[in-house]
Amino acid sequence: xxxxxxxxxxxxxxxxxxxxxxxxxxxxxxxxxxxxxxxxxxxxxxxxxxxxxxxxxxxxxxxxxxxxxxxxxxxxxxxxxxxxxxxxxxxxxxxxx
Amino acid sequence: xxxxxxxxxxxxxxxxxxxxxxxxxxxxxxxxxxxxxxxxxxxxxxxxxxxxxxxxxxxxxxxxxxxxxxxxxxxxxxxxxxxxxxxxxxxxxxxxxxxxxxxxxxxxxxxxxxxxxxxxxxxxxxxxxxxxxxxxxxxxxxxxxxxxxxxxxxxxxxxxxxxxxxxxxxxxxxxxxxxxxxxxxxxxxxxxxxxxxxxxxxxxxxxxxxxxxxxxxxxxxxxxxxxxxxxxxxxxxxxxxxxxxxxxxxxxxxxxxxxxxxxxxxxxxxxxxxxxxxxxxxxxxxxxxxxxxxxxxxxxxxxxxxxxxxxxxxxxxxxxxxxxxxxxxxxxxxxxxxxxxxxxxxxxxxxxxxxxxxxxxxxxxxxxxx
Numbered sequence: 001x002x003x004x005x006x007x008x009x010x011x012x013x014x015x016x017x018x019x020x021x022x023x024x025x026x027x028x029x030x031x032x033x034x035x036x037x038x039x040x041x042x043x044x045x046x047x048x049x050x051x052x053x054x055x056x057x058x059x060x061x062x063x064x065x066x067x068x069x070x071x072x073x074x075x076x077x078x079x080x081x082x083x084x085x086x087x088x089x090x091x092x093x094x095x096x097x
Numbered sequence: 098x099x100x101x102x103x104x105x106x107x108x109x110x111x112x113x114x115x116x117x118x119x120x121x122x123x124x125x126x127x128x129x130x131x132x133x134x135x136x137x138x139x140x141x142x143x144x145x146x147x148x149x150x151x152x153x154x155x156x157x158x159x160x161x162x163x164x165x166x167x168x169x170x171x172x173x174x175x176x177x178x179x180x181x182x183x184x185x186x187x188x189x190x191x192x193x194x195x196x197x198x199x200x201x202x203x204x205x206x207x208x209x210x211x212x213x214x215x216x217x218x219x220x221x222x223x224x225x226x227x228x229x230x231x232x233x234x235x236x237x238x239x240x241x242x243x244x245x246x247x248x249x250x251x252x253x254x255x256x257x258x259x260x261x262x263x264x265x266x267x268x269x270x271x272x273x274x275x276x277x278x279x280x281x282x283x284x285x286x287x288x289x290x291x292x293x294x295x296x297x298x299x300x301x302x303x304x305x306x307x308x309x310x311x312x313x314x315x316x317x318x319x320x321x322x323x324x325x326x327x328x329x330x331x332x333x334x335x336x337x338x339x340x341x342x343x344x345x346x347x348x349x350x351x352x353x354x355x356x357x358x359x360x361x362x363x364x365x366x367x368x369x370x371x372x373x374x375x376x377x378x379x380x381x382x383x384x385x386x387x388x389x390x391x392x393x394x395x396x397x398x399x400x401x402x403x404x405x406x407x408x409x410x411x412x413x414x415x416x417x418x419x420x421x422x423x424x425x426x427x428x429x430x431x432x433x434x435x436x437x438x439x440x441x442x443x444x445x446x447x448x449x450x451x452x453x454x455x456x457x458x459x460x461x462x463x464x465x466x467x
Contacts, residue, residue, distance in 0.1 A: 005324070005325050016254065016282070017252050017253070017254055018214050018215045018253065018254035019254075020190075022162065022188075022190070024160075024162065026112055026158075026159070026160035027112070027160065031162060033162060033163065033190040033214075035192065035214075035215040035217075035254050035256055035282065035283055036163075036165075036192060036215075036217070036256065036283070036330075038114055038115075038162045038163055038190070088325055089324050089325050090328055091254075091282040091283065091325070091326075091327070091328050
């Protein structure tokens with residue numbers, strides 16, 4: 001959990017308690033609500049977090065998103081890993097082994 | 098007509114993200130840096146649960162996503178649990194900002210049942226002697242440690258808020274260690290901002306320049322060391338900064354504050370600006386106040402700016418800094434924040450800060466209204 005956070009394919013990411021996605025009807029986008037933070041989510045970010053349930057391994061999240069968006073899995077894996085490890089570093093997500 | 102290159106207040110400002118709900122000015126602690134005004138209304142003037150529920154509903158419809166339930170000490174209200182539930186029912190993310198004094202395991206469980214999302218617990222020092230000197234409340238530190246334990250048992254995410262100043266900045270490493278020990282996810286290292294009661298205690302609280310520099314380095318090192326363990330937010334002592342803070346993320350831009358008696362302010366210190374009047378939720382809708390009131394529009398856009406702000410390339414970054422500080426030091430709320438190195442008042446401000454930092458002034462404690 002120190003510098004250089006990793007997210008292996010078999011790890012199951014989950015939003016920590018007090019962190020949730022919320023449809024912001026006034027602005028018309030998804031937001032991630034966390035302690036003292038509200039982060040606007042783009043479509044990809046919202047899609048990644050919709051699969052982040054603490055049960056689905058990261059590798060499977062990537063496969064699902066690659067199929068959904070008809071995109072190369074390597075590209076999805078890079079983007080999703082960057083996105084989720086940033087949230088792990090910010091204490092909003094944890095990766096269950 | 099405004100000058101070319103400046104813009105006035107927009108007819109339809111972007112909606113606010115956050116509401117600071119000050120439920121009461123009552124508080125068992127007497128911290129000498131309290132951000133509350135030095136003249137406060139008492140219990141009789143406080144909004145009811147029903148009035149708060151109405152405010153929360155209006156806030157959510159306006160675009161507010163998070164409510165910070167604060168005070169004074171919000172737990173001084175026996176109906177805190179009901180007010181929290183009303184905020185949850187309005188669809189807001191609820192954050193309780195508390196000293197911990199007045200909370201019990203039972204009350205925290207009730208807040209959990211009400212749907213509270215997050216607890217921000219203040220600490221005044223890392224041990225009882227240091228903390229209780231600042232809070233002027235014996236047993237305060239012990240209660241906070243108990244509250245932190247109950248918060249952890251329930252599972253609420255915990256933020257520790259540590260207000261730092263000359264008397265405790267040398268114990269910043271211990272403060273960070275305490276946050277980790279208590280299982281906090283976040284730590285706010287908030288150096289005293291000299292508003293409210295703190296303006297009376299500049300001599301007692303002003304850090305030295307060396308402390309300010311060391312705090313910055315300590316925080317930077319701890320952030321690196323504790324990545325993924327503890328998130329640290331740092332509010333530096335702005336008197337020693339080169340440029341001012343972007344106060345409130347811009348006046349009337351991100352948040353609004355409702356006082357215990359229903360006044361709607363652009364920031365919690367705004368009542369210190371002479372000549373500015375504020376509307377109340379009892380008299381007008383929150384949306385109309387946000388969009389149309391003179392107080393909220395006073396410093397939107399940048400047509401109100403004077404030099405050196407007006408032609409400064411940083412004006413979109415810091416928006417001229419803090420209006421209340423401009424009022425307090427420069428005597429003009431539209432002046433450049435005197436903490437800016439470009440302000441004509443900056444040299445005097447720095448000299449005063451350095452004199453305050455070696456002053457042996459005794460603390461003047463906050464008083465609580467009835």
